[in-house]
Amino acid sequence: MTAFLKILVLCFLLLMLMSCQQVARWRGPCSIWPMPPPEGGTPLTRNFSSAEGRFRIGLPARQEKPGTDANNDNKTFKWLVFDQGEFQVFYLDRDRAVDTPDLSQTILNNIRNNASSRGKVTADSEISVSGHPGREFRLETDGGTQIERVYLAGNRVYVVTVFVPKDWSCKVDSAVKVLDTFEITQ
Numbered sequence: 001m002t003a004f005l006k007i008l009v010l011c012f013l014l015l016m017l018m019s020c021q022q023v024a025r026w027r028g029p030c031s032i033w034p035m036p037p038p039e040g041g042t043p044l045t046r047n048f049s050s051a052e053g054r055f056r057i058g059l060p061a062r063q064e065k066p067g068t069d070a071n072n073d074n075k076t077f078k079w080l081v082f083d084q085g086e087f088q089v090f091y092l093d094r095d096r097a098v099d100t101p102d103l104s105q106t107i108l109n110n111i112r113n114n115a116s117s118r119g120k121v122t123a124d125s126e127i128s129v130s131g132h133p134g135r136e137f138r139l140e141t142d143g144g145t146q147i148e149r150v151y152l153a154g155n156r157v158y159v160v161t162v163f164v165p166k167d168w169s170c171k172v173d174s175a176v177k178v179l180d181t182f183e184i185t186q
Helices: 003-026 102-115 166-182
Strands: 045-050 053-062 067-072 074-081 085-093 120-129 132-141 144-153 156-164
Touching: 003 045, 053 074, 053 085, 053 166, 067 120, 085 166, 102 120, 102 132, 120 144, 144 166, 156 166
Parallel strands: none
Antiparallel strands: 045 053, 067 074, 074 085, 085 156, 120 132, 132 144, 144 156
């Protein structure tokens, strides 16, 4: 093999390597060649807990730091996970118990009716967490899929949501697994 041919082959290999890195940057999370999972000791989830909010949730390790908005008697925690969606936990304290059977159905129905004004409700199912009643709503909007889980615990209402953009629609199942980690701690 001549020196010219060796240099030509080397240049061709370098060009291939560089183009593969460009393609890796352009592909999205729903590509037919998905991004490889993190290697080594990187945790796939990281627990976040709020002592005041009395809850815990396991979030993917690749995330922005949580944003917190405090408005009088409510708290909102938001996380943007780059390749999955935007997660939010919101809670509100009421002056009386909201988890009684007659009142809980009224509250959950009102929340569902409010949700239907923001998109098409594609699922509405009864759920519970830590023995507390709740309901899950799935909404389809122009921008993507929103899943809302509402739980009633004593005098507190929890709303746990995720919004997955249409471009990331293949990540809805992963987002549901994150919502499944939500726990009420007290």
